[in-house]
Amino acid sequence: MTVMETTPAPAPDKVDVCAAAPESHPRPNGQDRYTISEVVAFTGLTAHTLRWYERIGLMPDVDRSHTGQRRYSNHDLDWLAFVNKLRLTGMPVAHMVRYAELVRLGEETFAERQELLESTRRDVLNRMAELQDTLAVLDHKINFYAGTRPAPERD
Numbered sequence: 001m002t003v004m005e006t007t008p009a010p011a012p013d014k015v016d017v018c019a020a021a022p023e024s025h026p027r028p029n030g031q032d033r034y035t036i037s038e039v040v041a042f043t044g045l046t047a048h049t050l051r052w053y054e055r056i057g058l059m060p061d062v063d064r065s066h067t068g069q070r071r072y073s074n075h076d077l078d079w080l081a082f083v084n085k086l087r088l089t090g091m092p093v094a095h096m097v098r099y100a101e102l103v104r105l106g107e108e109t110f111a112e113r114q115e116l117l118e119s120t121r122r123d124v125l126n127r128m129a130e131l132q133d134t135l136a137v138l139d140h141k142i143n144f145y146a147g148t149r150p151a152p153e154r155d
Helices: 036-043 048-057 074-089 093-105 108-148
Strands: none
Touching: 036 074, 036 093, 036 108, 048 108, 074 093, 093 108
């Protein structure tokens, strides 16, 4: 069982975008049992990171084979892709773990999940504004140096 599999199916007008399949999975549903090394190759994450995600509750209930080896599903790949997007936003790991807990708790946590995502969105927008200001300073300096350089010699 995965984080994504524990949530009830959303109503048709409440489809969770992160639960939607990416453009394509390496294998079709039903044949989607990936080893940890395959997930490493698909996601770029390390095996250590995947095991850590499992330990901290960000990726709980990873299915296991009869020999105890982890077996990831397409739902797990979708979840990892979403977690990667959250990482790129700068969301603290503790907030990602809280979000995962809320997903497991079900629909009654929609409002709290939405607030977590909206808060992260505000942080991203603030950082984008700071980066735009920084870019403007860099452009100003680049233009300054470009204007003070002697013209290249002509043959």
